[in-house]
Amino acid sequence: MARVTAGIATSHVPAIGAAIDLGKTQEEYWAPVFAGYEWAKEWIKGEMPDVVILVYNDHASAMMLDIVPTFALGFAEEFEPADEGWGARPVPTVYGHTELAAHLAEQLVIDEFDLTIMNHMDVDHGLTVPLSLLFGQPEQWPVRVIPLAINVTQFPTPSADRCWQLGAAIRDAVAAFPEDLKVQVWGTGGMSHQLQGPRAGLINPEFDVSFLDKLTDQTDELRKITRLDFLREAGSEGIELIMWLVMRAALGEKVEELHRFYHVPASNTAVGHIVLKPRD
Structure with missing residues (x-):
């Protein structure tokens, strides 16, 4: 059967992508950022997954603000890099895993998550x-990817606990998939x-x-962190951390920090x- 072997959480700052694309990773400003990922880049070579369920938020690229699903599951054979206003990033096409995506969709709806497909x-x-x-x-990306977009841009956003519940349901769904993945x-x-706004640039280490x-x-x-708590303590975009909780819940009760x-x-962010690994 399929199994969740590890979880990774990371910021997705757009300027990081620009630094990679423009060859600036070793410049004085950016070098410390990229040095922090060298361990994980080496580790994943020996822990390469077949599929990554990647929890992120769309930035009005694929879903404009007239339609804002709470949870949107990517169910396509491939996903092209979006043009965010200055051209698409020069990165490979993302290839999905439609069989696992279909299984996730069915199981998560059974578990009462009303997904947008x-x-x-x-x-x-x-x-x-x-x-x-x-x-x-x-x-070419070395893994298949199932995108899972969470609304963190327009209120009402899902709660931290609801995202935890989603992650737990994903773990159960993966375990029920018959292919060895x-x-x-x-x-x-x-x-x-x-x-x-007036607090632009806020960072709370x-x-x-x-x-x-x-x-x-x-x-x-x-x-238990509320949406208002995220706003007060982590700024208006700090709510993105609820997506880390989807990842964490998908690993089960006990994990090891690697x-x-x-x-x-x-x-202008932290x-x-x-990198976490399930203990059980």
Whole structure:
């Protein structure tokens, strides 16, 4: 049967993608950011999954603000890089895994998650930047990817606990898939940042580090963080951390932390990254 073998969480800052694409990764400003991913890039070579369920948020690229699904599952054979206003990133096409995606859709609806099924969806930096951080600049991505877009842009957004429940349901669904597949779940976005308004540029390292500390074995506290708490403590875009909880819940009750990285700043945000493995 299929199994969730690991979870990865990472920020998906668009400027990180631009630094990769423009060959700026070793410049003084960016070098510390990319150094923080070297461990994971080496680790994943020996832990290569067959499929990544990649939890991210669309930035009005595939889903404009007239239609904002709470949970949208990518159900296509391939997903092209989105043009976010300055041309699509020069990265490979993302290839999906329609059999597992169909199974996930069925099982998650049975578990009372009302998914939007996306038969066509261009994927923006929220999805492609994490792939670049872990796999560099290959001619083709080495894994199949199932995009799972979460609404964190327009209220009402799902709660932290609802995202946890989604992750737990994903774990059960993967375990029920009959094909022998190694599956990783990635949660992206965050950490604390605010892009507009009087608090633009807000970064809260204390909140970020506490979130990382609790992600292993104090998850009940993270599930209780309200949307207002995220806004107050982590800025208007800090709500993206609910996508990390989907990843964490998909790993089961007990996990081992393999690697952690935190850096301020990258563009106008804090960069967080963690690699977790189920203990059971």
